[in-house]
Amino acid sequence: MYIKNASQFLISDLNENQLYLRKIALEALEKSIEAVRPKNLIEKSIRIQSNKLLIHNDEYNLEKYKKVYIIGGGKAAAEMAFSLEKILHTIQVIIYEGIINIPKGTATLEQINTSRVSINYASHPIPDENGLKGVKFMMEIVEKSDQNDLIICLISGGGSALLPFPKKGISLRDLQNLNSLLLASGTSIHEINTIRKHISEFKGGNLARKIYSIGNTTLISLVISDVVGDNLDSIASGPTVADTTTFKDALRILKNYRILGDIPFSIRKVLENGAKNIELENPKPNDICFKSVHNYLIGSVKSAVIEITSFLKKHGFEITYFSDEITGEAQAFGKSLYNVISQKIESITLSEGNDKQALIGTGELTVTLKGKGKGGRNQEMLLSFLNYVKDKEINYDFLIIGCNLDGIEGNSEAMGALIDNYLLNQLNEKNINLKKFLDDNDSYSFFKTQKSELITGLTGCNVNDLILILTSR
Secondary structure: OOOOOHHHHOOOOOOHHHHHHHHHHHHHHHHHHHHOOHHHHHHHHEEEEOOEEEEOOEEEEHHHOOOEEEEEEOOOHHHHHHHHHHHHHOOOOOOOEEEEEEEOOOOOOOOOOOOOEEEEEEOOOOOOHHHHHHHHHHHHHHHHOOOOOEEEEEEOOOHHHHOOOEOOOOOHHHHHHHHHHHHOOOOOHHHHHHHHHOOEOOOOOHHHHHHHHHHOOEEEEEEEOOOHHHOOOOHHHOOOOOOOOOHHHHHHHHHHOOOHHHOOHHHHHHHHHHHOOOOOOOOOOOOHHHOOEEEEEEEOHHHHHHHHHHHHHHOOOEEEEEEEEEOOEHHHHHHHHHHHHHHHHHHHHHHOOOOOEEEEEEEOOEOOOOOOOOOOHHHHHHHHHHHHHOOOOOOOEEEEEEEOOOOOOOOOOOOEEEEEHHHHHHHHHHOOOHHHHHHOOOHHHHHHHOOOEEOOOOOOOOOOEEEEEEEEO
């Protein structure tokens, strides 16, 4: 069981239908987490045949490589490394050396025991000295490699913060200050990563450029996506992928959000020099440095959607995918969800369709911080929904889960929350001021008080967020 507090949702005050929806939703969430476990994604994507490594439709003869190295980072990297090492061990391929950066608190060494790959615990979402030390060690491995070797890079969401390696002249403190500013500004993850890529010697294809300059070592990158659209150049800021953005793009984003004047001087100097072609631009598509680079997307939130779709269909639900590109402000999207549900219910009524409906959406919302509370984008979105519908008449049972499948969102301890019309009725009876919690960005405190927060701890997964809506009449 991933959901540590599942029992608190199964209370005796619920009617039969409300209890049924909660049980179904919690089981669907369990299955969605299992579907995007890095171990399962690695095992589905990689096979061994004789001494060949088969990835998708490509094969690599491991006998031709003198040494195999593993580097990388992200929220899913630990289990990726463990599973890959097990697969290689079946044909006696020994990893010569390796290191990955993962978030502090992901797992104990007893749970994930890699014999040849060092696990380095670093900070997320604000980078720290440990993360920097880990990347420096990765670059030392790169320096040792040559064209007879193979480097396998494991990349997953969170890597942008976990793999810091700022350009010359930018201190770690400046990098930390920039990240704090961006996270509070309402910028999208794509916009944040556009900026990150242009102040890094590792991201934005610069790892691939470095490897090519040393010895054109074969580089295989295994990637699990946590971004809308699964664009490889945005996942962990694309260390092994051509960068389609520019220094000018980074500056434009900072100007649009009116924070250019607030960023550290060292960072502004690098970006402005880059826009003037004084700093080297990140490698673009068709750059020769990608000659021996092979990037593979091995997993995304789609794996979770496929799994829960199958599960819900077995339980008689009709499925609607309402969006796989959910973006924008969490509070605004929360209000819009009411129309999504109402339109579906109205169409069922008119057509006399199935009373049991499931609506599934994926993406990543943003929160512009104004208060000092605890919360996350999904919790903020759900609280906004409750505040919007609290005075509306809803004559059907509904349930909504909004969650970050990596297990923790924002500055809270929760992955998200579960709400339904039982909770809504309770709030109306108690006359709780929801706007006060929204204004202070304190959604976690609200849901914890109502025993509606979803607690898993870090799952070791990292894909897009999941929104699951169940309705029944």
